Amino acid sequence: MDVLVTDTVLSVQGVVFAYPDGTCALRGVSLDIPRGRKTAVLGPNGAGKTTLLLHLNGTCRPLRGEVKLDGVPVSYGRRELARLRQAVGVVFQDVDLQLLGGTVFQDVSFGPMNLGLAMPEVKERVADALERIGIGHLASRPVHSLSHGEKKMVAVAGALALRPRVLALDEPTAGLEPRAATQLLQVLDGLAAQGTTVVISTHDADIALSWADRLVVMEAGSVVCTGSPREVYAARWTEGYLASGPPAAVQIYWFLRERGLWPEMLPVPTDLRQLLSHLELLAGAGGSRGAERG
Numbered sequence: 654m655d656v657l658v659t660d661t662v663l664s665v666q667g668v669v670f671a672y673p674d675g676t677c678a679l680r681g682v683s684l685d686i687p688r689g690r691k692t693a694v695l696g697p698n699g700a701g702k703t704t705l706l707l708h709l710n711g712t713c714r715p716l717r718g719e720v721k722l723d724g725v726p727v728s729y730g731r732r733e734l735a736r737l738r739q740a741v742g743v744v745f746q747d748v749d750l751q752l753l754g755g756t757v758f759q760d761v762s763f764g765p766m767n768l769g770l771a772m773p774e775v776k777e778r779v780a781d782a783l784e785r786i787g788i789g790h791l792a793s794r795p796v797h798s799l800s801h802g803e804k805k806m807v808a809v810a811g812a813l814a815l816r817p818r819v820l821a822l823d824e825p826t827a828g829l830e831p832r833a834a835t836q837l838l839q840v841l842d843g844l845a846a847q848g849t850t851v852v853i854s855t856h857d858a859d860i861a862l863s864w865a866d867r868l869v870v871m872e873a874g875s876v877v878c879t880g881s882p883r884e885v886y887a888a889r890w891t892e893g894y895l896a897s898g899p900p901a902a903v904q905i906y907w908f909l910r911e912r913g914l915w916p917e918m919l920p921v922p923t924d925l926r927q928l929l930s931h932l933e934l935l936a937g938a939g940g941s942r943g944a945e946r947g
């Protein structure tokens with residue numbers, strides 16, 4: 654059971670989707686995305702993660718089923734889609750599909766300008782977005798001259814400048830060095846803390862475990878399990894669906910639990926540091942028992 658008690662911003666209900674060549678990518682997907690929380694979608698290649706994210710801002714339209722924003726079914730007229738995309742920003746995995754060119758400043762201002770905002774407001778939003786992502790120093794650089802990681806940051810800034818209520822990012826940390834990945838996740842933390850709903854897809858089990866409030870595990874176009882990271886990783890059957898394998902902290906937890914060495918009252922560790930502090934606790938308890946016996 655999911656312990657998260659919150660309201661739903663986006664709801665996907667019984668969505669079936671096939672690409673024009675007939676490939677069925679979603680086979681009746683239902684899930685609720687909790688408002689103001691951080692959701693991570695996991696699953697092997699081809700599971701349907703990208704296709705699911707593309708349904709959140711109406712880039713893909715369900716063949717059957719529906720997507721609801723704040724309880725209202727999404728419609729696919731031009732004006733309705735524009736409104737939806739203001740509320741739900743999607744950052745593609747392939748940044749070259751997202752970036753339009755020119756300087757970083759011009760690229761990030763494209764969205765706010767398209768909203769018809771006055772120039773001072775556009776400038777304020779762009780500066781704010783660049784600042785939050787920590788790439789203010791790149792503002793006058795041509796986008797095409799940037800590294801992959803820098804382009805990724807620009808793409809996120811472009812989405813942020815629209816001030817969406819929901820920000821969905823497809824494998825945002827793929828190709829980023831660990832420090833840049835951590836920095837980006839911190840930016841997303843900050844957004845979530847201020848009430849933005851953040852959804853990412855990822856193959857990184859460590860990120861899913863330590864960063865997300867809620868996990869959605871997909872396989873072959875279906876959702877096989879949802880829950881808090883602790884719930885998902887406590888259930889050993891989920892292992893088969895976690896393409897990159899469970900995080901080391903979880904593997905050690907399973908190892909100890911199966912040998913009766915992990916007390917029920919201790920939760921699943923969400924990273925190595927937490928595992929080590931739990932182990933320290935256990936070692937301390939064992940040590941004092943040993944001393945009593947002696």
Ligand SMILES: Nc1ncnc2c1ncn2[C@@H]1O[C@H](COP(=O)(O)OP(=O)(O)OP(=O)(O)O)[C@@H](O)[C@H]1O
Nearest residue numbers: 672674676677678697698699700701702703704705
């Ligand atoms: N443009 C397309 N045309 C036809 N089939 C597609 C297209 N894009 C994706 N698919 C198919 O839809 C299914 C789901 O793909 P999707 O890209 O959503 O998976 P994914 O979970 O994001 O995978 P990955 O981890 O590799 O990014 C796969 O079978 C894929 O081959």
Ligand SMILES: [Mg+2]
Nearest residue numbers: 702703746823
């Ligand atoms: Mg994908």
